Amino acid sequence: MNVDIVRNKIETIKGKNYNFRFNGNRNQVEEFNGVITNTYPAIFVIHSEEDKVRTFSYNDIITSSLEIIDMNCFKK
DSSP, rough: HHHHHHHHHHHHHHTTTTEEEEEOOOGOOOEEEEEEEEEEESSSEEETTTTTEEEEEEHHHTTTEEEEEEEEETTT
């Protein structure tokens, strides 16, 4: 899977509510709900239900640092 494929898939789900799992530093796992609001060439923006704005790179999806729980299309 390459960045262009991930970018196109993210663009198609923009504006819909999804569950996310972020595998952070030191085995910290955080699950949250949010909406992908904006996409840019290198990053995309998620507004979470807790009124937090988070940015992630498309490589976060490729490396499984960020998972979209509701979707199987990003599973390896």
